[in-house]
Amino acid sequence: MRGASPLTENRGFLAGMFSSRSFVLGFGLTAIFVAAALVSFFWTPYDATALSVVDKLKGPSLAHWFGTDHFGRDIFSMIMVGARTSIAVAVVAVGIGIVAGVPLGLAAASRQGSLMDEVIMRANDLVFAFPALLIAILITAVFGPGAVNAIIAIGIFNIPVFARLARGAALTLWTREYIFAARVAGKGAVRISAEHILPNITNLLIVQGTIQFSLGILADAALSYVGLGAQPPIPSWGRMLADAQTMIALAPHMALFPGAAIVLTVLGLNLMGDGLRDIFDPKLRRSRS
């Protein structure tokens, strides 16, 4: 309802934040992994890179909660340190996507149908046509494998996603009368984009950012699985899975725990994105219930 008072609107927002079950669940899952990554800077049960041949391929026990791998490293510690890598890669990659993609999209929308619009959007289509993995292989072939190159590859893949989203949302805003009013006040495209358009599409960007974040974690796992991500001895979830592959009959726990970590983080982020979307768009929430 348009006439709703600010009080009820604000209360609706906060109440909605915690009444959305998917947001609470997703936020909880994500918080656990972020906490694990942060704690790993100060403390892990064992040194995640310390080899101990005596303890190799032990199942879960009180001493090693998630067991050990074929070099005797503690899997719980490796997952904690691996969360660090995954989250860092995903955060920076989404950051690249937003910082480069959103201004491109806003610029394209401000001159719809112009040569600049065409060039930006067709370039985006071109990047979009290559799968992230292919770009990563391309980059690592030139610059060698490593976490930084994985970040760049996933980041490039994120640019067109945010550019398209920003352009689409901005186009509908450009037809609003308050944008006309700003143009009558003599404001230019850059100023209007920053002052009027960007704040009104932030909701969308946050939701998409959350979902791209989960895709980033998946992409990082895939890249390190094929050996293009973080290099040994830095633990990463994807390579832990790759290592487990040959031992799957001997030590299934080696695959189980990193696999579960990936699934739960991605699930948590997706739930959180879903929940945020419901909170930002109450119409959708009502139609779902």
Add this chain to the structure above:
Amino acid sequence: MTLLQIDHLNLSILGLPILSDVRFDVNRGEVVGVIGESGSGKSMTALSIMQLLPYGTKVTGSIRLDGEDLLGKTEREMCSVRGADVGMVFQEPMTALNPVRSIGDQVAETVMVHKGANRAEALAIARETLNRVGLPEDRFPLSRYPHELSGGQRQRVVIAMAIALRPKLLIADEPTTALDVTTQAQILALLKKLVDEDGMGLVLITHDLAVVADIADRIVIMKSGEVVEAGAAVALFRSMQHPYSKALIAATSHQPVRKPPQVALDSVPVLEVSSVVREYSLARKSLFAKPGAFRAVNGVSFTIHKGENVGLVGESGCGKSTLTRAILALEPTQSGEIRVGGEPVTSKAGASLAARRKMQVVFQDPYGSFNPRHKVRRLISEPFHLMGRDAPDGAALDRRVAEALENVGLQARDADKYIHEFSGGQRQRVAIARALITHPSLIILDEAVSALDVSIRAQILDLLADLSDRLDLSYLFISHDLSVVRAITDRVMVMKAGQIVEAGETEAVFSNPQHDYTRQLIAATPDLEAALRRREIAATR
């Protein structure tokens, strides 16, 4: 005989009461006009007859159609009532039709769903129905798509869908609000004809008293979810009892008090438009031929002097909005010249700052005209961007903001509120404050009162008249509503197909129109008093 009986109808949504004790009847072959301003519950009443209520609604009371209680029916049973026994026509013909299906299919669909008829039979009924609503076969084959039709023709298709099964009751919710006046008159005549032919009951919901005055047999006036007054149409209009009804009828024909204009013919004109042309290029037909062009504004010239209020009227698509945007330098022109207060708008470099400073604009939609994330202070001081370094700041800015707000009847402390804290009418006041803040000499009012309820509209018109007297402003008042233009302007221009076909003193043009098109427009504009007189004469015969 009573067809529809609404009794003690109470309705609440998530605990918020919307309707209380609504009651009225509709007989066969009768047109009942339900009138009210936004929020009066008139549409909710219609939706509760159809049982198409939003999530979280609680209804008590009774709605009987032909003696059967509709509120007691299950969703499944209602499905066979909707479309077959009760038809509905909505306001917006642009969105009420599915754009990817032909009109024949859409009308036939209702028939197939309810009668289990096969496609050929259904299409035959669809054809017959489309003929009845004035879309004959030779010009409107069943294979037409909605985008090939005009707004009025689409509304005829929507009506055909509603009456294809000859329902007992037809509900029309603001069926002509989105249409031009000449089309509106045709659609109202069509509805009246269908009611007479089929003996249907028609519930005609509208905010416009003049629209129902001609065709309604009985009138129900609603306010805040209650029926305040009901009775036979002409008698009710002539002897209103309830103060709200009286206020409503007064607001409909409201004329703001204005001083005689002090036109300064000798000083520099506020706005000079000379032979302006705005063309849009059409799609290329072949790779080598030059694409054609559509002239939205075709050689328009006029002048507005200081202290003068000028109206620009015309139906949708006549080019008035394009002309407005050209004057505001939001769109380029292909030839001709526009000057505001002597400063060029249509130069190579775009409008000069000096020209922009002298004009401001108020738009139609009080809800879409403001960035929802800014406070009123920031919203209305936005035009100061034009002043560059001369823009006031600190205490001087606060003074200007307070002055603008007080000029439009708001208070200085409203500057610290967000826009969603204001009602539609108050928002339009904020929009006017934003236009006033740079002390412009010309304000362009683009359908500025069209989206407002009649009582609010009357207040805003009073405000505009008062401001133009006090602050020596000129208005270019753009509207499709002739009665409003008549109330507020000194001179009027009539625009059709990109050209101005008639211009002159407002009263002279309205009382003695010269051009055929102007005559058509004036004849089609609903006039409450004239309609009542016509009907009284008809009744005495």
